[in-house]
Amino acid sequence: MTISPDLDRRFRDAALDLGLVDVGYDVLDSPVGPLLVAASDEGLAAISYEQHADEELDRLCRIAGPRVLRMPRRVDDARRELDEYFAGRRRVFDLTLDLRGLAPFTVSVLGELAKIPFGETTTYGELAARVGRPRAARAVGTVMNRNRIPIVLPCHRVVGAGGNLVGYAGGLDRKVMLLELEGVLL
Amino acid sequence: MMHPVSVPPFELFYEEHRGDVMRLLRRQLGRDRAEDAFQETFLRALRAYGRLAHSENLRAWVLTIARNVAIDTIRRTSPTGQPVEVGAEDGLPVLQELAPLTDGLPPKERAAVVLRYGYDLSYDQIAAALGSSTDAARQATSTGVRRIRKRRTSE
Numbered sequence: 218m219t220i221s222p223d224l225d226r227r228f229r230d231a232a233l234d235l236g237l238v239d240v241g242y243d244v245l246d247s248p249v250g251p252l253l254v255a256a257s258d259e260g261l262a263a264i265s266y267e268q269h270a271d272e273e274l275d276r277l278c279r280i281a282g283p284r285v286l287r288m289p290r291r292v293d294d295a296r297r298e299l300d301e302y303f304a305g306r307r308r309v310f311d312l313t314l315d316l317r318g319l320a321p322f323t324v325s326v327l328g329e330l331a332k333i334p335f336g337e338t339t340t341y342g343e344l345a346a347r348v349g350r351p352r353a354a355r356a357v358g359t360v361m362n363r364n365r366i367p368i369v370l371p372c373h374r375v376v377g378a379g380g381n382l383v384g385y386a387g388g389l390d391r392k393v394m395l396l397e398l399e400g401v402l403l
Numbered sequence: 404m405m406h407p408v409s410v411p412p413f414e415l416f417y418e419e420h421r422g423d424v425m426r427l428l429r430r431q432l433g434r435d436r437a438e439d440a441f442q443e444t445f446l447r448a449l450r451a452y453g454r455l456a457h458s459e460n461l462r463a464w465v466l467t468i469a470r471n472v473a474i475d476t477i478r479r480t481s482p483t484g485q486p487v488e489v490g491a492e493d494g495l496p497v498l499q500e501l502a503p504l505t506d507g508l509p510p511k512e513r514a515a516v517v518l519r520y521g522y523d524l525s526y527d528q529i530a531a532a533l534g535s536s537t538d539a540a541r542q543a544t545s546t547g548v549r550r551i552r553k554r555r556t557s558e
Contacts, residue, residue: 274412
């Protein structure tokens, strides 16, 4: 039996208004493909390129709790800023992030990552040096690979020492597109 | 803080069971009253969802919440307050045995006994289904059982 869209929306709105949602998410269209964007009370919790939404929802359960509900309203701020970024009208994101559950090293690496400006790149080694662990380039690579909030935390701006792009959890094509958008690659 | 995953993401649970919940509510309440009851059912489920210890019997659990919302709706809106049937539509044998035993119990006690001994739910889950506290759920179950015992010894 189908539920009317109106009733469905009323239930979701009531759930959010009553504070019963751990994580609200929506799937947004973007030039780099569909993005599953999720936010908790603490802030933006995840952006995912993954086509396997079920796996991503399980991951959100582990991060913030099982009351994970599709909730377009919850990600309005992130949607607006991402749209502006992809339209070339935003260079800096102004979003609170939910980094719960991450190790202190990871949080400090992501903190330095967030400071790399639009249109510039750095290397894994430089980023490691900035958190005081100059020999930890490989560990920094792992943090980039597991970055829960790509694009907003700009791991696409981190490249190999020789200037080669190395890799990207969302696929190298997307890294190229993001760097082209920022004018790094022409 | 990472949460152990004991239940599926609520979205998947909701998508899987909302059709069955609506079917049950329409049958018991009619199309108009079913809409509010639908929302209330899933809000009650959401309130308890983070505390569920495991993901077994989620369908039985949410249908029981729906039945209890239907009971509350009928009590609130019908002058005679006739309770609806709570019970054995999932066809589990133990439920069939419980049905005559629990016949005639007050609706909350009957629901609590059926959920505890028919569906093997925890008191937390029963509390969510009844929209009450865990203590009240435990109390309703034990009062129901005492009432059944008393009735059987006096028969």
